[in-house]
Amino acid sequence: MVSAVFHTPLDAAASPPAVARTAAPAASSTGAATPKADEPRARVPLDLRWFWMRVLPPLAGFGVLVLIWELIAIRSAGTFPAPYETWLQAVKVFSDPFYSNGPNDQGVGWNVLSSLQRVALGFGLAALVGIPAGFAIGRFEFMSRMFNPLISLLRPVSPLAWLPIGLLVFKGANPAAIWTIFICSIWPMIINTAVGVQRVPSDYMNVARVLNLSEWKILTKILFPAVLPYMLTGVRLAVGTAWLVIVAAEMLTGGVGIGFWVWDEWNNLNVKNIIIAIFVIGIVGLVLEFALIKIATAFTFEEVKS
Amino acid sequence: MNDVINKKFIDIQNVEQTFKTPKGSFQALRDINLSVAKGEFVALIGHSGCGKSTLLNLIAGLTRPTKGVLLCANKEIAGPGPERAVVFQNHSLLPWLTCYENIYLGVERVFSATESKAQLKARTDAALALVSLTPATSKRPGEISGGMKQRVGIARALAMEPKVLLMDEPFGALDALTRAKLQDELLSIVQKTESTVVMVTHDVDEAVLLSDKIVMMTNGPSATIGEVLSVNLQRPRNRVELAEDRDYVHYRKAVIDFLYTRQAHVEKAA
Numbered sequence: 108m109v110s111a112v113f114h115t116p117l118d119a120a121a122s123p124p125a126v127a128r129t130a131a132p133a134a135s136s137t138g139a140a141t142p143k144a145d146e147p148r149a150r151v152p153l154d155l156r157w158f159w160m161r162v163l164p165p166l167a168g169f170g171v172l173v174l175i176w177e178l179i180a181i182r183s184a185g186t187f188p189a190p191y192e193t194w195l196q197a198v199k200v201f202s203d204p205f206y207s208n209g210p211n212d213q214g215v216g217w218n219v220l221s222s223l224q225r226v227a228l229g230f231g232l233a234a235l236v237g238i239p240a241g242f243a244i245g246r247f248e249f250m251s252r253m254f255n256p257l258i259s260l261l262r263p264v265s266p267l268a269w270l271p272i273g274l275l276v277f278k279g280a281n282p283a284a285i286w287t288i289f290i291c292s293i294w295p296m297i298i299n300t301a302v303g304v305q306r307v308p309s310d311y312m313n314v315a316r317v318l319n320l321s322e323w324k325i326l327t328k329i330l331f332p333a334v335l336p337y338m339l340t341g342v343r344l345a346v347g348t349a350w351l352v353i354v355a356a357e358m359l360t361g362g363v364g365i366g367f368w369v370w371d372e373w374n375n376l377n378v379k380n381i382i383i384a385i386f387v388i389g390i391v392g393l394v395l396e397f398a399l400i401k402i403a404t405a406f407t408f409e410e411v412k413s
Numbered sequence: 414m415n416d417v418i419n420k421k422f423i424d425i426q427n428v429e430q431t432f433k434t435p436k437g438s439f440q441a442l443r444d445i446n447l448s449v450a451k452g453e454f455v456a457l458i459g460h461s462g463c464g465k466s467t468l469l470n471l472i473a474g475l476t477r478p479t480k481g482v483l484l485c486a487n488k489e490i491a492g493p494g495p496e497r498a499v500v501f502q503n504h505s506l507l508p509w510l511t512c513y514e515n516i517y518l519g520v521e522r523v524f525s526a527t528e529s530k531a532q533l534k535a536r537t538d539a540a541l542a543l544v545s546l547t548p549a550t551s552k553r554p555g556e557i558s559g560g561m562k563q564r565v566g567i568a569r570a571l572a573m574e575p576k577v578l579l580m581d582e583p584f585g586a587l588d589a590l591t592r593a594k595l596q597d598e599l600l601s602i603v604q605k606t607e608s609t610v611v612m613v614t615h616d617v618d619e620a621v622l623l624s625d626k627i628v629m630m631t632n633g634p635s636a637t638i639g640e641v642l643s644v645n646l647q648r649p650r651n652r653v654e655l656a657e658d659r660d661y662v663h664y665r666k667a668v669i670d671f672l673y674t675r676q677a678h679v680e681k682a683a
Contacts, residue, residue: 316475319522
């Protein structure tokens with residue numbers, strides 16, 4: 108199961124500098140016998156190490172990407188746009204992100220915003236249903252035995268398989284896309300919340316029993332704070348999946364949205380814009396993930412895990 | 414009649430506790446007969462795995478006995494309740510609430526029906542003052558030491574004005590010096606509040622110093638009460654003076670003799 112531990116790839120990248128910082132005093136202590144004038148010089152290698160570990164590797168990574176891209180562009184003889192052309196096109200696209208020439212030709216800003224709106228709606232509804240459902244399933248064994256087989260059966264289904272059902276029931280592309288987001292983001296929230304409730308330390312529940320707390324007090328004072336980190340992990344996974352799925356769903360439903368934009372540019376054979384869209388999708392996903400991790404760490408009590 | 418209730422404030426009759434495990438049923442306790450008078454301080458002592466915590470949970474009502482009856486103030490113990498407050502071994506404070514809020518949670522539950530908000534606050538403050546933790550009022554459990562946490566746990570239990578205070582190795586996780594300090598504090602608090610206390614411990618000195626009666630349990634499985642020792646030492650008790658007291662040394666010897674001579678085969682039991 109998914110645990111409520113929040114680690115980002117960024118954390119991993121952040122640790123080497125910490126090592127570098129602790130290593131620095133050791134390095135300068137060897138020079139401690141020498142006069143103070145040497146100290147500024149001792150600090151210079153520290154800055155270099157920071158540069159080596161923190162700035163250079165990501166730059167090198169992007170460098171490799173651009174290099175491979177450039178090679179592919181050269182070999183494709185014009186059908187695949189080179190990085191520099193794409194960059195110029197990106198500057199043009201982002202110089203006016205909010206133009207609107209009818210429903211099929213809108214700026215990238217509008218496309219991203221309408222995708223985010225769909226994700227927010229579908230995800231919000233899923234949270235509204237999934238989190239209480241998770242609490243109920245975690246708290247009452249009957250509910251857990253009742254719903255676990257259903258969840259196990261439906262969770263592996265690709266959310267796009269639900270799209271036709273959405274189109275049939277809601278008779279519209281937009282609600283169907285929201286419905287798809289709803290389905291794909293509800294599972295992680297139900298499961299993580301339920302696991303969180305089941306993992307509330309039995310000591311806390313014994314306290315509740317000895318104090319004879321009402322079910323409402325148990326929920327607000329014990330269950331909710333104890334489950335919050337698990338719940339936020341569920342939220343994070345749900346938003347991540349929702350952002351993955353919305354692009355695919357919009358390709359099928361059309362309308363305004365980043366997924367539709369990708370598909371539209373493919374029909375126009377505008378590969379540069381597709382590449383720009385890929386980067387935009389990646390950056391928005393990264394920002395969403397990062398924001399949610401920040402929220403999650405702010406609400407995690409150290410002692411919850413001990 | 415009242416006198417009878419006071420003498421047998423907690424009355425345990427023929428209690429047996431069997432747990433169902435995947436390997437079959439496991440008898441933890443058998444033939445437990447014990448009565449605790451009002452205002453009495455009783456220590457349950459025995460090797461680990463002898464079922465002393467099981468017995469305490471039964472009195473707390475957290476578990477129900479397989480056989481037999483437990484009475485508190487002549488009423489059957491049917492479940493946990495604030496009139497039998499528990500101090501848990503690992504303090505069990507809620508980490509997202511401040512010390513004040515942790516105590517208030519219990520106070521509110523017991524007294525909010527009959528008292529005003531100001532009275533509830535006064536009770537909570539008084540409980541914090543009783544364990545001399547007024548300065549830590551708005552601190553979270555993560556910000557205070559282990560000894561202080563345990564004191565908040567005791568304050569939470571006492572603030573509910575329980576009929577019985579149940580303590581499950583309350584000082585077991587503390588270092589020796591903090592433990593001694595809290596034992597002294599507990600002695601004076603119990604003196605002040607005249608509480609009825611049942612305490613689980615594995616510390617011989619703690620048992621002799623604090624209690625009026627030491628209940629020594631045989632090794633599990635199927636543990637039972639091996640011997641009950643009355644400790645007739647004058648109160649208030651002082652640990653320094655008692656260290657060379659002949660009676661104290663005698664009681665201590667009796668407990669050690671029981672634990673290490675007659676119930677020594679702890680490895681087999683565990």
